[in-house]
């Protein structure tokens with residue numbers, strides 16, 4: 163049985179398998195507890211979901227092995243320090259801890275990490291026009307987009323869909339008519355509601371950090387429910403972040419579970435059984451295996467869909483693993499010798515734009531000057547287009563855009579770096595979003611326990627650090643319940 167599945171594994175192959183398939187499979191380090199112990203748990207992925215799950219399980223006395231493909235913890239929490247001078251750093255992955263992020267805040271507090279409030283947006287740069295946020299709001303200026311209301315940057319699309327709210331009495335028991343919205347995209351719905359093309363364009367930019375897909379890929383049901391709950395991002399959203407760098411949070415978790423983590427071990431095969439799961443992973447040029455009575459899969463579905471799964475999960479779970487939608491995201495961090503954006507007459511230090519860079523803002527507010535870092539958040543088709551360029555040309559384009567907004571930028575330019583998450587081998591995307599036909603039930607399916615397999619990760623709850631931790635804690639509770647702890 164074991165040999166047959168290994169042959170199939172080799173025949174079907176998979177990402178990065180060429181070297182591994184040349185060498186024999188060996189059984190790797192085993193759990194420290196006895197083989198008959200039901201307290202052994204294998205966790206895959208040392209992002210915040212896997213780390214928080216492993217942490218909670220270890221606290222409860224479980225024997226945990228955590229397999230991680232990279233040589234560092236944190237996954238999409240990625241703080242770059244090296245390319246910058248004077249102790250500056252930049253968040254190339256997750257950035258904001260919102261005021262409602264109770265899980266992220268709870269663990270920050272536990273580990274003695276302070277959450278800093280970021281500065282709010284103070285500039286707008288769209289269709290070549292500049293606005294200070296204050297003037298824009300005070301004087302009720304109107305954006306050069308047909309259908310935009312005076313003094314209003316966010317949610318200009320809302321008035322076209324408000325009549326749908328009247329049909330919703332109980333959000334947990336939606337009428338058929340509303341549920342049907344799952345079948346169409348945001349762009350289709352807005353067109354149906356006679357919103358001008360400009361409103362769809364404006365929505366694309368104001369929604370740039372919330373959704374990293376195009377409006378014609380986004381689910382209209384999720385869009386209407388988001389507006390109904392009034393949960394969208396806006397210029398007053400309190401965007402905190404961890405003082406000294408977000409990487410401190412996964413690193414603190416990792417320290418606590420340090421003896422359990424095996425780094426540089428990409429999982430390539432998962433063979434599910436009713437009582438035992440066997441996992442094959444790359445281990446220094448060979449494939450090693452570990453067997454465990456229980457597994458928590460906390461890796462993104464964008465990568466899990468490339469892992470060979472023997473004895474597949476139920477059809478709806480496999481559909482979800484294969485089809486769950488991820489967007490495109492790219493961040494640039496640029497170091498300048500002076501913080502010209504703070505000078506009088508500047509467009510601002512934190513700017514909304516419809517340029518390919520989308521959001522451009524002073525990141526180093528809590529870091530020593532005079533040097534400073536501008537960070538950008540580029541998503542959806544703009545990230546995709548920039549991603550087709552070489553790294554040199556991507557940066558050239560970013561510098562051009564920044565120079566168009568602040569004339570002094572080239573004078574003070576020193577250094578820059580870019581991270582495109584869609585070319586990251588262990589992510590290949592941004593974060594999960596609802597595609598057309600993938601209503602909110604999709605996340606429930608993604609997170610549903612399947613026998614001895616549990617699932618964690620932002621894709622099972624909400625695309626955030628908070629969501630990842632929440633899912634890890636939830637999976638640890640499921641495991642405890644399953645073994646009667």
Ligand SMILES: Cc1cc2nc3c(=O)[nH]c(=O)nc-3n(C[C@H](O)[C@H](O)[C@H](O)COP(=O)(O)OP(=O)(O)OC[C@H]3O[C@@H](n4cnc5c(N)ncnc54)[C@H](O)[C@@H]3O)c2cc1C
Pocket residue numbers: 206207208209210211212229230231232235236237238239254255256257258259427428429430460461462465469491492493583588589591592593618619620621624625626627628629630
């Ligand atoms: C550019 C960007 C900006 C973001 N901004 C914010 C923000 O401002 N605020 C916020 O709260 N969230 C933000 N997020 C989302 C946030 O980063 C994620 O929701 C969260 O970090 C996901 O955690 P996770 O544990 O689910 O997944 P991940 O962090 O992706 O962790 C999964 C782990 O699995 C590992 N893995 C993958 N394949 C394998 C394999 N084959 N074998 C073993 N291990 C494997 C990966 O290396 C990784 O370490 C952002 C994300 C990105 C990319």
